[in-house]
Amino acid sequence: MGVNRHANPALRLFSVLVGSFLIAPILVVVPLSFTDKDSFEFPPRGWSLHYYERFFTDPAWREPLLASLKVAIMVTLMATIIGTLASFAITRSRRRGVAVLQGLLLAPMIVPNVIVALAIYTAFLRWGLVGTVEGLVLAHVVLALPFVVITVSAGLRTLDPRLERAAASLGASPLATFRLVTLPLIAPGVMSGAVFAFVTSFDEAVISLYLQSPHLRTLPVQMFTSVTSDVDPTIAAGSTVILVVTTALILLPDFLKRRAPQ
Amino acid sequence: MTDMRGAAIRLSSVTKRYSEHQPPVVNDVCLEIAAGEFITLLGPSGSGKSTTLNMIAGFEQLTAGDILIDGVSVASLPPYKRGLGMVFQHYALFPHMTIAQNVAFPLQQRKMRKRDIQRRVDDVLDLVGLAHLRDRLPGQISGGQAQRVALARAVVFEPHVLLMDEPLGALDKKLREQLQGEIARMHRELGITFIFVTHDQEEALALSDRIAVFEGGRIEQVGTAQELYARPASLFAAEFLGESNVFHGMITERRGRVSLVGEGFEVLTDDGRAGLVGTAGVVVVRPERIRLTVGDVAVEHDVNAMTATVTHIVYQGSYRKVAFRTDAGTTGSAREPAGAESSAMPGDRVTLCWRVGDGVIVPAQSVPVVGLPGDALVESTS
Ligand SMILES: Nc1ncnc2c1ncn2[C@@H]1O[C@H](COP(=O)(O)OP(=O)(O)O)[C@@H](O)[C@H]1O
Numbered sequence A: 001m002g003v004n005r006h007a008n009p010a011l012r013l014f015s016v017l018v019g020s021f022l023i024a025p026i027l028v029v030v031p032l033s034f035t036d037k038d039s040f041e042f043p044p045r046g047w048s049l050h051y052y053e054r055f056f057t058d059p060a061w062r063e064p065l066l067a068s069l070k071v072a073i074m075v076t077l078m079a080t081i082i083g084t085l086a087s088f089a090i091t092r093s094r095r096r097g098v099a100v101l102q103g104l105l106l107a108p109m110i111v112p113n114v115i116v117a118l119a120i121y122t123a124f125l126r127w128g129l130v131g132t133v134e135g136l137v138l139a140h141v142v143l144a145l146p147f148v149v150i151t152v153s154a155g156l157r158t159l160d161p162r163l164e165r166a167a168a169s170l171g172a173s174p175l176a177t178f179r180l181v182t183l184p185l186i187a188p189g190v191m192s193g194a195v196f197a198f199v200t201s202f203d204e205a206v207i208s209l210y211l212q213s214p215h216l217r218t219l220p221v222q223m224f225t226s227v228t229s230d231v232d233p234t235i236a237a238g239s240t241v242i243l244v245v246t247t248a249l250i251l252l253p254d255f256l257k258r259r260a261p262q
Numbered sequence B: 001m002t003d004m005r006g007a008a009i010r011l012s013s014v015t016k017r018y019s020e021h022q023p024p025v026v027n028d029v030c031l032e033i034a035a036g037e038f039i040t041l042l043g044p045s046g047s048g049k050s051t052t053l054n055m056i057a058g059f060e061q062l063t064a065g066d067i068l069i070d071g072v073s074v075a076s077l078p079p080y081k082r083g084l085g086m087v088f089q090h091y092a093l094f095p096h097m098t099i100a101q102n103v104a105f106p107l108q109q110r111k112m113r114k115r116d117i118q119r120r121v122d123d124v125l126d127l128v129g130l131a132h133l134r135d136r137l138p139g140q141i142s143g144g145q146a147q148r149v150a151l152a153r154a155v156v157f158e159p160h161v162l163l164m165d166e167p168l169g170a171l172d173k174k175l176r177e178q179l180q181g182e183i184a185r186m187h188r189e190l191g192i193t194f195i196f197v198t199h200d201q202e203e204a205l206a207l208s209d210r211i212a213v214f215e216g217g218r219i220e221q222v223g224t225a226q227e228l229y230a231r232p233a234s235l236f237a238a239e240f241l242g243e244s245n246v247f248h249g250m251i252t253e254r255r256g257r258v259s260l261v262g263e264g265f266e267v268l269t270d271d272g273r274a275g276l277v278g279t280a281g282v283v284v285v286r287p288e289r290i291r292l293t294v295g296d297v298a299v300e301h302d303v304n305a306m307t308a309t310v311t312h313i314v315y316q317g318s319y320r321k322v323a324f325r326t327d328a329g330t331t332g333s334a335r336e337p338a339g340a341e342s343s344a345m346p347g348d349r350v351t352l353c354w355r356v357g358d359g360v361i362v363p364a365q366s367v368p369v370v371g372l373p374g375d376a377l378v379e380s381t382s
């Protein structure tokens, strides 16, 4: 991201203020997670890694972490594949129904999550999907699809269509063309979409709250329950882990792009 | 690069319509292309050249008609099974592969052995003189080099036909001429059929065995450059290829000779197209066929003479172009080679002379497109 060094100083000050206002509260959890007390005292007076140990070993935290990872990985795979295929339909088809399809796919981004959650909950109650991993994965895929569709469609729209024609004229079947030409060229978009899909699922709380069961509880649900019922700094350790992981993931495609030739 | 040979191609009433409500973009095109021939589809932008080429390549479906390669219909074959080489205007090299990988691509698709691929890639890169760039990416080479790589990639798998859609359109004039030379050389050396699309008449004249002139989705005329230049079949073909003097009038026949009678003048020809007698027509005379003399001259037998005024003169190196307006009101020009100029200057009264055999009669309008509202009127009154 380029920073304009000659930007108006007032504008820079304003940006720094807004940035701090948004980010500072999040960063508060980082020192909190290293406390040695059983409280949210800020700033902490003594330091320890006690709550990290607890976060990774106590089943009350470890199970939700594993559940979240499992769900997020499945969501990433499904949403990336389905979203990439859907993007092809949306950008390539000349049919009229395509605009409707695109609208439907992107709708979960606009419709408030609570409403989506309620709708999914009532439907899943009938289908017996509440409290199941399958149900949770399906619901998260719906939420994650828009991100994949947006990033992959953008990549497909900027792809020179003559490259695929050239591949065909050189004897490549549609499948070979996709594998050897199209996919490598839209890979950055697919990558970003996959990261967004993972993060969307990994920190989704609302739908997961509705669909939880005693045997299936994701990390955000556990954190929500923890923060509303007891005073347990483990949540700060968990938050810090999530913060680091998601930040790293979001920066990953940019990092890969910079390392790639050209 | 041994053993390559061209394939014969036949377009039989090829028609393409994108929409029911619009006239066809390619309309009943029939064309026989001989094996090993270099044929150019020449025409203005939007005349349907690319669409025709894309139907041969298989990128566009035919609305009607058929395409045969060596006598076998390919109309229902997908492009990757047609085995034709193709070069695009903007190179269409794969940006994520090196030059060598780009050229190897068609061979890998044909499941050739690694060692053979390597050898063939080296051979063909040598052929286009780019072996030293084999490990570069397409983004790191110039436009002229990129188009050479595209050519190499399109012929490395020894196709029987090479299709090219304005391959030199994105290059500057000097590179264009240089690559024209290389394309001509490749055609000679490979012996395969070349189908070349361009809107540039000079390019068409320089390269082709035959030229098909496209206009409005139809072929106006097919022939060698000389045939097209000397015997244009339509006003469009005459004006698109080279410069022309155009005289409008009625075609009449008198004492066995066809002539054109305009307002205040008559042009004699020995053109035998009796079918046009009695219709509005045009006589086309190429500028270098017109001889200019200042003042009056004695009219010889079998020569047309017309008085005119010189309007202006343009020097173009090896010749000069003398623009005139005849007394009857037709504007045109004559071309005089350097060293053999008349002394005509702007404002001079001159006599234009050309031999009767140098005028070509064509219909005033090209063949009407069936189905347009205006034609019904013409047809019902004629
Ligand atoms: N996909 C398409 N849909 C509708 N019309 C098209 C399409 N492709 C080309 N055309 C039209 O077909 C005509 C011929 O196009 P084209 O074959 O590209 O001409 P040329 O190559 O001679 O410039 C043009 O009028 C163009 O607008």
Ligand SMILES: [Mg+2]
Pocket: B046, B049, B050, B051
């Ligand atoms: Mg074109």
